[in-house]
Amino acid sequence: MFDAVMDSRPPDAAAVGTRPWPAPLRTDQAAALRLYLQAVAAYEQAAAAASSAQARPEIAPLRRVAQRVVDSLRDDSAPLLGLCTLKGLKTPPGRIVRTHGVNTMILAVALAQTAGLPRLVQVQVGLAGLLHDLGRDTGMAAAPHGIATVNALLRFRAIEDVAVLAVAALCHDATVAPAASSEDGVAAIVRIADAYDTLTAREGLDGSPDLVLAFLLRNRSAGFDAALVRCFARCLGMYPPGTAVQLEDGSVGLVMRAALPASPAGPLVRVCCKADGTPVAEDVWARSGVRVVTSVDAAAFGIDPAQFFAPRA
């Protein structure tokens, strides 16, 4: 049974079913990781400048990052979406660098692309996602974070550049502002991406991406735009990248690439444990068409998604 559903060949060689597997993931993943870390660094730089009396943050580097995220997601969304499983990076001195802004940017741009928004708008959406929590990282924590963020955004040189971002930051903070206006696309998108990344940061099964997605899809009262949430779900797939899942043969793996809509091939799953719990060290991929039974708590099976999405090679 195990052999029937597992394939140790690289995914692109296992072109079975109705679609070919995409190009080897590892190459794309390395480029995506580089971009992800650059985004984290650019955000950190901007946050440091915004909290400094001497320096002023620049929007141009952040816009460049957002542009590259737009291009990268357009080419292949899986690698960057997988990296959204990282919720922080712990530096050697023990400081934790938040990656929530970068994750929100990636998720928001992915949603904007699925919704068919123009490229330039996607960049604004990405920037709004990236900077929606800037106030929290600039030492302005005394104010509610939506307001702290708009104060931090005022440190940028041109108000024209940050006005849309400020509105999104205000609207996404439910503690200070009513839910985003139905016409305000950027704020509505950031709100969904922010909620998804926040909820998937929880420990245990509660933070399982598929459950969070189900919550967003079924919960109509939380101020999320229903049409956009459906778009978001179509973009991420039933089991979004980073979800630990149990396959029909009992083995457990990690979703590396979401299933394309209406595709019978299902998600691309990297098998991490056999049915008997034995860890699988080598690259073993579930074969196309194998049914996922349910999502599971990755930690309970000793699975570290970062090991697969952000290898330190």
Place this chain on the structure above:
Amino acid sequence: MPGGTVLAVFHAQGRTDGAGSGGTVRAGAAPALTGWVMADFHEDTTRAIALLSFQGGAASFTPVRGEDGAAERSVVRTVVELLERAASDPDATPHVAVLAQVLLPWLAEQHFLAVQVDARGFRACRVACGAAPALSAALAAAGVREVLFKQGMAREELDRFASALYRGRRGDLAAALWGADLGSIVVRFTDEFCFTAPPRLGAWTAVQCARWSSEQDDLVSAFDAGPGPASPGVDWRNLVAPATGDPARLARLRLDTPSEAATRWSRTLAEIGARHSEPVTRAAAADALGRLGEALLDCHKLTWLHDGIGPLQRTEPDATGQAPPWLEPLLDRFTTEANARALGMLFEDRAADAVEVAAARQVLAALPWAVEPLGALMEHVDSMQGRKTLSLVVAAAASRAPERLVAYAEKQPLFAAQNLAYILGRIGDASVVPHLARWARSDDERVRVEAARALGQIRAASAAAILCELLDDPESHVRQSAVWALSRSGDLTALSRLRTILFESKAFRDRRAEEREDFFRTYGRLADDAAFAEMVERLGQRKFISTGWNTELRRGAALGLGESGRPEALDVLRTHQNTRDAKLRQACASAIAVLEARLSSPHLADEDDWCEPAQIGAGPVDGSRFRLEARDV
């Protein structure tokens, strides 16, 4: 050999002599080239704009030799001529002509380095042509490392490219080129633009779970209390299937323009500041609104603030007379000396955007509580110009509530009240007349003078009536100020009163000559047809012995005619300019000069009416022409 031109912008790192690494111009399928590269120097790095011509080898350039500036300029001229020829050559490939049209405008104003390309590499020398910063330097600074033009590009695409270049040179060039979405023009960037030290994962540890704050508690609670930890499972297809209205909904999604977004920004902050249930949040929002207001003032975008807080301000009750707490931080920031001065300079700037000025006035009008701090600020400003600038700001703040200014002024020492009276006049609204009427009856002569000056700024019949009363004031300076004010207000209802004083009042004859002259001039300035005819008649009333009051009347009539602004008055005055009466002759000459000046420049603005309050006791200084206000003495 096919004809065509390829333009490439490339980067030659670290070499200014052009030798070596700079030669990687991508010419696509171009044949072997003997052409030219035009480039410029930026510090010690060459960023080249290459213009490679391979039109069948027909294009030839004057060779550049050494550092001879004349030869260099000759090269530029030759290249430009080539482009001009290409632009008008019907046999040239279409995109060459288009390229020439796009590039010629900025070719004419760039710095260039002409570089000869041959088998051995580059030989370079500098060419200066115009003074504008080089485009290629801007490209390099923006991280652009290569621009490739493919053959057969469309005109629209080149236009988009050119437009992105021009737009980007004022801002983020890389973003502008990226946003232009060019299919046949490949723009390559370098990562180093953003990241001087690209981060490495190194010893970092990934964090999988995090709970950053309690602000998402509601969301987490909703999740926990929601449908339960159930995977979408079999419902998936139904859950994600687009609903009927989804396409329309998504099509309606829109991105606010910066002005819409900034307006929404200020309005949202104002609403939070005014209506949020938590005082701490209200205060934070108010402070943020103040910061935003200051930033918008700094970048001259107060329209956005006005559009944001305007609707809310109109619905905000002000029963207690105190500023709403949500506006207080904005008030505090706008009443700092630097910001008040900036606002005043905006009002003074005749080239300023009228919409922006109007918005600034309306924002200040929404902040009547600014009157007191701004008034206090004026007391500490030493220069007259500084007080004038500030007075414009105070006037705007007091425009909807002049009683605030009056109440404040009455508590101030005279020198401060004088400035505030002037400001009341600057408001120029009939609503301030009752306050000025009270001041016009003050026992203090100096207060009456200021009230008269302020009333002169107001175009209202009630103001003119009070000024007419002041024409009989016991004090000369008050009367003179009143008559100046009347001439400025242009209210014809004062004519009959003036006529009575001039021609019937015995007491008028005993007044100072300067005062009498100003009365006559004012009469002339306000004169209707009947008054004009009367002055002509008075001027013509010769007596055999021209002495006494009749002479004074003739002189006064001449001065009045000079202020009438009517061309026919010139002929009348000229018939009397050679009269034997020296004083009358002088009056006619002065009146003719004034009248000619007025006729030649009918829209000539009167000199600025700002002045320091008149010093009581000193006589007015006569100028070459009628002055509308007192000068500093």
